[in-house]
Amino acid sequence: MRPSLKALAFAFGLMTALVGVTPAVEAAGGEIVIASVQGPPSLDAHVTNAQVARNITLHIYETLYARNENAEPVPDLAEGVSVSDDGLTYTFKLRQGVKFHNGKEMTSADVVASIERYRKIGVSPALVAAIDTVSAVSPYEVAIKLKVKQSVFLDNISSPRAPIAIYPTEEAAKGANEIQYIGTGPFKFVEYKPDSHVTLEKFADYVPNPAYQKRDGLAGKKEVLIDRVTFRFIPEAGARTAALESGAVQIVETVDGPTAERLRKDSKYVVHDVLPFAFQVIKFNHAQAPSDDVNFRKAVQAALDMQEVMEISYSGINQVDGGWVFPKSAFANDAGLDQYNVADFEKAKAFLSKSSYKGETVTFITDNLRPNVDIATVVQARLAEIGVKVDIKVADWPTTSKIGFTKTGWNFWTHGFGIEPFEGPGTVMSAFVGGNAQMVADPEIDRIAKEFYATLDDAQKKELFKQFQQRMYDNMVAIKAGNYGLFQVTSDKVKDFVPFRIPRMWGVTLAP
Amino acid sequence: MRDYLLRRLVSVIPVLFLVSLMSFAVIWIIPGDPTAAFLDASSTPEDVARLREMLGLDKPPLVQMAEWYGRVLTGDLGQSILLRIPVLSAILERLPLTLLLATLALILAVGLGVAAGTFAATRRGTWADQSVMSLALLGLSVPDFWLGLLLIVVFSVQLGWLPSGGYVPLLDDPLGWAKSMVLPTITLAVVQVGFIARMTRSAMLDVISQDFMRTADSKGLSGLYIILRHGLPNAMMPILTVTGIIAGALLGSAVVVEQVFALPGVGRLIIGGILSRDYPIIQGGLLFLTVIYLLINLVVDLLYATIDPRVRLE
Structure with missing residues (x-):
């Protein structure tokens, strides 16, 4: 939409005292701002299955297994799993050298404490209903014994719905919504300003899973190439699109059909159909x-x-x-x-x-x-x-x-x-x-x-x-x-973005 | 004066009680509870019950109400279910932004409105009067959310002069702060400018036809001096009344403007509270806004006596 000359003249007159500069262009590395519809009810991954929450939390926390590009469960914090002959005991071998954002190394004690916490207060209890006991076999091995055989157990343990995120033991001892947001994910928590934004920054000590060569769903190689990501909550759809067009944000989680069609015609934007x-x-x-x-x-x-x-x-x-x-x-x-x-x-x-x-x-x-x-x-x-x-x-x-x-x-x-x-x-x-x-x-x-x-x-x-x-x-x-x-929309400055159910900020770069 | 103040302050208590009672009633009448914000559509009734218990929502409403009143009497508005911080902290954290926005809009609205209304009154019946009043009517008729989006499209998207939304704290970046406040302030003020301009014109027309104005004119005083020294002060009472009403209305309109410009103010806090059924936020927020509204009314009444010595506060 182009304003008429009169509108521009009016605008100019009104704003002469407030001549601004065009929004600063992000440098390489840089910060990506994502326009989200609303803020998360919680950043404690165990206690909410709201989509707005997992879009953020799955950057901070990780699970033993996670869903790949085809939504199949594949190892993430675990190296793999062995299942007993009777199908009742799952022994997960953990990756070594995985660090939490507080610098502590993840061990089986953290995994046991996190799963036990989920069994007590997890918001999707069906995911862990089949579990009988969880125990540490060694510092890097965890055994989960089921009450009955369950064909979907790995599906459950890798579910992104209300993820069974692995927290440090001391956080897992805390009640619902009382934790500090510390995980093992590629981004660490910086700030949550309710009604405004959540900011995460690259976790410098993150070691991408060596078992993978590339990004794969919520698992795979999670290599962070930007410095920060901010999820800005803009409830008004028109304002979200305007924020993208003015350069204030680089990604919009979702736009309506007519807006997608309009933006598709403009080479400054890439419209991704997630269908x-x-x-x-x-x-x-x-x-x-x-x-x-x-x-x-x-x-x-x-x-x-x-x-x-x-x-x-x-x-x-x-x-x-x-x-x-x-x-x-x-x-x-x-x-x-x-x-x-x-x-x-x-x-x-x-x-x-x-x-x-x-x-x-x-x-x-x-x-x-x-x-x-x-x-x-x-x-x-x-x-x-x-x-x-x-x-x-x-x-x-x-x-x-x-x-x-x-x-x-x-x-x-x-x-x-x-x-x-x-x-x-x-x-x-x-x-x-x-x-x-x-x-x-x-x-x-x-x-x-x-x-x-x-x-x-x-x-x-x-x-x-x-x-x-x-x-x-x-x-x-x-x-x-x-x-x-x-329709997810990215600015043309956002490179290597691959649309997925959760807009992933690893593997993505920002052109200067 | 002291007795008057005391009486007014005491009369606030039943109003607050009634407002809080009504907010409880509304919450009971509207189905839904905060679990909806945490759970998706395929959650089971058992999941909902379990979360209700975890959030402390399983107590009978009357018990919850008694507990709430008990806490409020000690100055504790409770704890937000979603934000997990005291309601008072949540409000106080956001209050400066909302008050600032409302104050800037009020200053702009009163300044422009009074000037436009006075200008129109002194040129009654001319094309200038007609034009100003038509503009005032236009301002009154424009929906604020639409105006906000229009301003964003022109000044943020097309011209790139101002940010499309979001808030920059004053201490972090003063220029960024100023820029982030321009469009929301204009959006919030425009409707009220029209309102004040029309009221000022009408009040000034009454004053202009008075004998003392003619006397001042016959003394050879300048037109501007007569208006500023004799006209406006005598037209101030209705303008002040309107300004008081507007000050309260601005807090309400701020809800819409904060939503459009994604500003983390009290209005957005309460809207978020209503949408997610965060009861303590709804109750605490409404109580707080009521207090502010009543205070504004009290201040306006006190100003009457200051501006017009004939008014006695009894």
């Missing part, structure tokens, strides 16, 4: 009529045109895909997909006539995130075509989630499933185990998940996941609308 980033899910409440009726749920699925749903909500960055894992996953299959994206009102009406729906108004809850509200609106319009009345209730996230975690007050709830598909099929399933998402347990889902977690056989796991996906459609447990992505 797929998350599932868009429409949950059903099975504890409340009429969504307790499978025929009603099938009527809803049959009425929806997923092309329309995804394009209206995530224009230009979506995939019409009904699989309950990302398309490139080894677990991707086509079970149940004949029931996906049907967009057939006649079929929908046929299901509806078999259901217990009596013309009552059903409730669709959503938080105020624009795409979610758009989806609720599209669903409302489509269902009106088959005679279903939908009342949309929009509130902020705390209110919506409070209602959505109970059995009354809602029939549909849409939101993204981000970290779950990234973590893999085990986590996706766990969202529906015991009726977590749908409020009424589905014995078939529970059975499949139990068998899936218990087997160490890959072929069997794939077969079980296929059964899970088929069941999701046959019982229409929830609707997977599609995959959406996000």
Whole structure:
């Protein structure tokens, strides 16, 4: 957008007393400033699974295993692991010479203390629920004994959701949110100014993992080539983009579609499409009529045109895909997909006539995130075509989630499933185990998940996941609308940035 | 005077009590709690319950309320759930920025508004009067968040003169500080300039038609002297009332401006508190803003007596 001459003249007149200089250009090495949507609820990695928090904490802390570029668990602080024949004991061999930011060397005592802390106060207790005991075998060996065999144990130990970060023993002895932010990561904590920014600086004593030659997801070779990184919290979307365009920040975590298209045409910026980033899910409440009726749920699925749903909500960055894992996953299959994206009102009406729906108004809850509200609106319009009345209730996230975690007050709830598909099929399933998402347990889902977690056989796991996906459609447990992505934008001065779920600041350089 | 002050200060107590009671009621009515800020959508109800217990939210609301009042009476506004620091510290840490922003905006608004209103009143019915009043109306009508973004686009993105947001502490970099305050101050002041200009014009028109103004004119005094010496002081009462209202309103508008310009002030603290249901921040913040608002009103009332000796504080 170019201002008119008059606007420029006005601006000039108003600002004559405050003639400034253009923003200073960062020197090589230098500091990268990232515009984030909001600040983290905590920098204690164990106690929050908020995305805004892990974007920062995964630069400060590390885990025994971490997810690689394909989201598979690979060694990070550990050199490797050996599993006992009965599949119950995992012995992790630790890397030697790994330093904490306070100068102390990491040993097995720190690992044991950190995992024990997570078992007590970790915000995703399911990750460590299978652990029976954790013990130090030697200064560089830790043995974890499980209560039962768990096929997803390494997935859990490497989860970035609320990472099982390794803290120094003395910090691990402290309660939730009481620690000093000391980890082993490539950046160390400098300053947290709430409502303003978090600043990290290069950890000079960091030794990149010698087992790797290059960056690989959240593991790999983490070589820091800049001096500092600041996460600046700018809640207003327009102000975030303006900060990028004025040179005040070099990376914006996410912009909307029209902004991405505008910036894409300007050679000063690079727009990175991170797709797929998350599932868009429409949950059903099975504890409340009429969504307790499978025929009603099938009527809803049959009425929806997923092309329309995804394009209206995530224009230009979506995939019409009904699989309950990302398309490139080894677990991707086509079970149940004949029931996906049907967009057939006649079929929908046929299901509806078999259901217990009596013309009552059903409730669709959503938080105020624009795409979610758009989806609720599209669903409302489509269902009106088959005679279903939908009342949309929009509130902020705390209110919506409070209602959505109970059995009354809602029939549909849409939101993204981000970290779950990234973590893999085990986590996706766990969202529906015991009726977590749908409020009424589905014995078939529970059975499949139990068998899936218990087997160490890959072929069997794939077969079980296929059964899970088929069941999701046959019982229409929830609707997977599609995959959406996000646009990360970097200034052309940021070199070697590779987009990932978490914007990684290692391996990145800043041109002068 | 002393009795008046005492009475006014005592009358603050029931207001504060009512405000705190209402903030508790609102918090109970609105569903959701601080766990939502820590957890994502696929967390289980058990995860939520466990975190509630960890954050001390599992106590019955009445117990929480009794504990809160007990603490407030000893001057302790409680501990922020998310920031993990005392609420009073969180507020005091951010207060200088918000007060400074509001003060700068108030000075700008009063200075420009009074000048524009007086100018228009002395040229009543002319094109100059019409132009100034049209501009004042425009200023009144512009939404502050939109104006803020427009100023960012022009002065930060296009011209590159001023930063698009963020705060630079005065002691770290005085020039950087000055630059970081320009756009937020203008954004905050523009609406109020229009308001004060219209009020000043109206008050001045009343005064200009008075006999003593004609007498001063017939004595051969200069026009500017008459306005400054005889006109403005007599028009000050309604302007002062409006300024008092504006001073309070600026604290409210600062919320929006702090959000647009990513400034870590009290407004943003309270908005963040509301969005994440950080109850102690909401309650403490509202109580604190109420105290400031009441103090501003008290100061305005005291100023009435100073400006107009006919006003007796009884």
